[in-house]
Amino acid sequence: MEREGFFERTYELVRQIPRGRVASYGQIAAMLGQPRKARFVGFAMHASPGQAAGVPCHRVVFKDGSLAAGYAFGGPSVQRQLLEEEGVVFLPDGRVDMSTCRWEA
Template identity: 70%
Template structure:
């Protein structure tokens, strides 16, 4: 499968993450059947059309709840703003509260 096919599969999984929930890069990779490809999922999110294009990539975070420092659509501050607008809560250290807001796919 080529890169575009992988990216489209990643986008399809992320479209399923409901508002108010987050998924990790690794979780998306596992759901795609590519459990060792979390980094490639990151590339797919960076290349996505974003929420405006129907791919809510702001809902994908690191497994520990950290936000992507290179969030393509305005930086981690914008990613946090978008998540908070959906009701996602954060820990005092700035990470998403994964115990409460991780998507149970």
């Protein structure tokens, strides 16, 4: 797997996640035909040019709705703020409510 090609395909897919919805790293990997590459999706999100390039990395979370402690663009509090501004619902324990906010592509 060529890293740059995988990253670009990842960014193209993440750009399709609508406002108010989230996808998991594993979900993105599976949609790319690489179900065992969730960690590589995480690497791509960390290396992403971010929202300035139209890649809404904040919409990618762990499968249980947890936010990444090392969110590359300001930490999990910034990620949560961005998601809340889009209407993403959080559970009392701080995880995204995946039952209502998961992107069904």
